[in-house]
Amino acid sequence: MTEPLIAVQHLGISFPNNQVFKDLDFNIEQGDFLTVIGENGVGKTTLIRALLGMIKPTAGQINYYPSKKAIKVGYVPQFRNLDQEYPLTIEDFVSLNLKGWRPWLSKAERQQVATALAVTNLKKIRQRPLGMVSGGEKQRAYLAQAIVQAPQLLILDESTASLDNEMKYELLNLVQNLNQTSNITVFFVTPDLPLAKQYAKHYLALKPGQQQFGALADMSVEQLKEVTNVNV
Amino acid sequence: MSMFSLVFMRNAYLAGTFIAIICGTIGVFVIARNLSFLTHTLSEIGFAGAAFGIFMGWTALSGMLIFTVISSVIVGQMSVKQSRREASISAISALFIGLGILFLSLSNQTSSYATSILFGSVIGIASADVIRVAVLSAVVLLVMLCLYRPLKFDSFDAIGARVSGLWTTAISVVFLVLVAMSVSVAAQIVGSLLIFILLTLPAAAARYFVHTVSKMIFLAIGFALVGVWLGLYLSYVTNLPVSFFIAAIECVFYFVALGYQRLHVGS
Numbered sequence: 001m002t003e004p005l006i007a008v009q010h011l012g013i014s015f016p017n018n019q020v021f022k023d024l025d026f027n028i029e030q031g032d033f034l035t036v037i038g039e040n041g042v043g044k045t046t047l048i049r050a051l052l053g054m055i056k057p058t059a060g061q062i063n064y065y066p067s068k069k070a071i072k073v074g075y076v077p078q079f080r081n082l083d084q085e086y087p088l089t090i091e092d093f094v095s096l097n098l099k100g101w102r103p104w105l106s107k108a109e110r111q112q113v114a115t116a117l118a119v120t121n122l123k124k125i126r127q128r129p130l131g132m133v134s135g136g137e138k139q140r141a142y143l144a145q146a147i148v149q150a151p152q153l154l155i156l157d158e159s160t161a162s163l164d165n166e167m168k169y170e171l172l173n174l175v176q177n178l179n180q181t182s183n184i185t186v187f188f189v190t191p192d193l194p195l196a197k198q199y200a201k202h203y204l205a206l207k208p209g210q211q212q213f214g215a216l217a218d219m220s221v222e223q224l225k226e227v228t229n230v231n232v
Numbered sequence: 233m234s235m236f237s238l239v240f241m242r243n244a245y246l247a248g249t250f251i252a253i254i255c256g257t258i259g260v261f262v263i264a265r266n267l268s269f270l271t272h273t274l275s276e277i278g279f280a281g282a283a284f285g286i287f288m289g290w291t292a293l294s295g296m297l298i299f300t301v302i303s304s305v306i307v308g309q310m311s312v313k314q315s316r317r318e319a320s321i322s323a324i325s326a327l328f329i330g331l332g333i334l335f336l337s338l339s340n341q342t343s344s345y346a347t348s349i350l351f352g353s354v355i356g357i358a359s360a361d362v363i364r365v366a367v368l369s370a371v372v373l374l375v376m377l378c379l380y381r382p383l384k385f386d387s388f389d390a391i392g393a394r395v396s397g398l399w400t401t402a403i404s405v406v407f408l409v410l411v412a413m414s415v416s417v418a419a420q421i422v423g424s425l426l427i428f429i430l431l432t433l434p435a436a437a438a439r440y441f442v443h444t445v446s447k448m449i450f451l452a453i454g455f456a457l458v459g460v461w462l463g464l465y466l467s468y469v470t471n472l473p474v475s476f477f478i479a480a481i482e483c484v485f486y487f488v489a490l491g492y493q494r495l496h497v498g499s
Contacts, residue, residue, distance in 0.1 A: 091444075092444040
């Protein structure tokens with residue numbers, strides 16, 4: 001058994017008049033590729049926000065190992081409204097996520113940006129304005145920005161939703177590569193069951209009022225459909 | 233006689249240079265954050281503040297600073313919800329223009345004074361004004377430098393910045409205060425009515441030519457400097473208002489940039 005990075009115990013989250021989860025239990029292990037599947041509106045994004053500490057659980061707890069501060073998180077959010085006139089180059093966009101006080105980038109930071117661009121296959125087009133590139137290239141740029149700080153945990157919130165089939169697999173191949181070669185733990189939220197089945201190691205299936213957590217190897221897409229109510 | 237042998241022209245060029253530098257810098261973030269309309273409102277609020285300063289017997293700049301800084305913080309708090317922003321800005325704007333007119337009439341100043349607040353004036357700039365402008369510009373630039381990375385992240389990728397745990401509300405408020413200070417400083421030359429020109433057009437034009445934040449800042453400063461320097465010169469030669477020339481020059485930059493973009497995208 002590998003060490004958990006995050007252990008969620010009896011987690012409950014409620015808003016006034018709406019209980020999103022009750023008694024949610026699962027672990028995110030180090031090096032895991034965990035997929036969270038379920039219908040729209042079942043609370044997948046709420047769960048991410050709880051993991052990030054943006055909302056407080058109403059019951060139970062989330063334990064981080066060794067500590068919440070020590071875990072660097074890269075996050076690719078679901079929506080980003082960057083239009084065609086968005087002016088920054090891919091390279092400058094990726095470097096936005098570098099924290100620090102210097103107005104300019106240090107040599108080490110420039111190297112970090114170069115590495116993130118290389119693993120996401122964006123090196124050739126790094127000088128192109130982000131507003132002018134394709135949807136798949138945009139998603140890769142978002143991924144590059146999320147990994148520029150070399151996070152331990154990478155959270156993808158329905159990042160493939162706007163992509164066609166070919167681009168979906170291209171993006172997830174990159175993510176899988178990061179998971180395998182750099183041992184980045186992946187937390188992948190999606191309603192796309194075949195995609196989840198193909199790439200993830202564990203699954204957390206959410207359905208109003210109940211949930212199921214386990215290894216994906218033992219499940220077929222048909223069985224996943226049953227535990228999530230999602231139509232493929 | 234050379235233009236620079238006149239003290240007021242030397243002062244105007246010095247103050248104008250500082251103004252161009254902070255407007256170019258702040259402007260890049262004003263455009264990225266879609267705050268052009270708010271900047272316009274702040275200049276109207278600046279007019280009311282200047283009138284209030286005169287009414288109280290202070291300098292116009294002090295009145296402007298007080299009004300713009302306070303109102304920018306209020307607007308920042310009020311417009312957390314994007315949908316409410318435009319309406320709340322309009323309401324505040326109307327209130328402050330009214331106040332400006334009220335204070336001007338109460339202070340028994342001639343209408344020429346109102347004109348110089350609204351449209352700017354080159355002749356009115358004394359050495360003490362230049363020092364005030366320089367100090368305020370230095371403060372704005374220093375805060376900008378300290379905040380550069382988080383401000384850049386929040387302005388160019390608000391969603392990414394929020395999920396990465398930046399204190400985006402605090403950044404917004406500090407930035408609005410910086411805009412308020414820039415508005416007050418720049419109004420000294422171009423006047424409160426046309427101030428938003430220097431805060432928006434150079435930066436809006438720059439983003440079509442270059443595509444990194446630092447390059448946009450340098451190019452926007454360049455556009456603003458050319459506008460201010462050339463505007464002052466043309467105003468000196470023709471004896472026409474400097475704000476007209478600055479507005480015209482910056483508009484030329486902006487329309488050329490739009491044309492360039494169209495050609496570039498079309499090709």
